[in-house]
Amino acid sequence: MKKHVLIIIILIGTNLQAQNLNDFFNQSDAFFKANVKNGKVAYSKINDNPESLNAVLTIAEGISVSESDAKNYQAFWINAYNLSVIKGIVDNYPTKSPLDNSGFFDKTTYSLGGKQITLNDIEHKLLRPKFKDPRFHFVLVCGALGCPPLISKAYLPSTLETQLETQTKKAINGSFLKVKKNKVAASKIMEWYKEDFTINGLTEIDFINKYRTEKIPAKSKLSYFEYNWNLNKQ
Template identity: 35%
Template sequence: MSVFALLFLLSLSSAVTAAPKADLWPYWQTSNPNSATQVDHSAWQNLLNTYLLVAPEQTRFRYAAVSAKDKTSLNQYIAGLTSRDPRRLNRNEQFAYWVNLYNALTVKVILDHYPVSSITKLGGLFSFGPWDDKLVTIDGKKLSLNDIEHRILRPIWQDKRIHYVVNCASLGCPDLLPEVMHADRLNAQLDGAARRFINSPKGVDDQGGKVRLSSIYDWYQSDFGSLTDLQKHLNNYRKQPVTLTKPSYDYDWRLNEFR
């Protein structure tokens, strides 16, 4: 193996283990607390109703079945979101706006490149996935998926439950939820998503005290805190309490598809 190839493989390995830090993009911090505007996410909900299959431990998306008409509907939904200035919305509407946009964009990226075995196969030659690709323009600003998650959602809301509602089209990821985010019931939806993931084997797998956690808890340790903090967080949602001493971590990057 050449030195170049070795360095390339090492760079991919580090990309998996080193997640972006929360780095506020101040431009998007503005909101209008007096706004009563409600963003219509029904088109995205209709697509989820049609193509998302929900099972007890995993939701899967029927990418191969999406019709040309529904691909157009998805594109129009995204275009409608990106044509407005989310800074004019109140905080709850903003949160629903950004999460729904993130998830819709992720599905669009897969559909635009389907068939593909994993989202990590997308992006440029030296990229581990498409997260840094500038996918949309909002109010004259070009944004990537990483911008939405790590420069807007995480630093503005500072809520660890964000990790349970943004989906990366992978089996190891918290599920793509069957219901779009709604501004009037965000807290219940966030708690429900946390509870679903933390009680699934891909979130927390406790085999007689030998605990395997999702790599999310390793990558985003800055959000979840120490093992003591993490244990408290997990046990807030666990049906059976877990004790963390030296957990291992794992993540399944295979596409969350259903054929």
């Protein structure tokens, strides 16, 4: 009898977790659709009415995801990162740049997934080292214009692979790269995280050409243009 009760309790707990995770994805999706347009965020609007942002972050506090459930895990932490960046900006609003706020990435903590955690912890401890996927750099949005654009929807486990591919292609064929004749300049992201773009014996050019429609010569030498840290506001 005790065994049956234990099984029922476990099943109820599992179902509640799944429901909470679905609620998180649904509310995140609604929030991004309402407050993000063309990669820019309506910080002033959110600052005036932060209820929907706070509500979805409250759900995120109690979410439990395992890295063995990779798609749910990755989608949760990508959205949690992007939402927390917005929360950090709104908590310091008005501000011109995330860098204007001391400790924005490495000191300010958020209650997410049962942890007290910084933005850098999410990126550099929970995602990059565990999955070694350079495409994370095109979906984790730091609140600045130099970042890849924030999309106006949530990252979902069912569509994550397509979304990662789509955002990487957009960046590599867009503002992430400047190509003029034989000169190729890339975002500083590619310099800061060179090790992510050169895994498995690839060169940076190999990675670029995997996603770029108009290929660049394999012998091209990369330079890096300065990062624009101005706020990605509407």
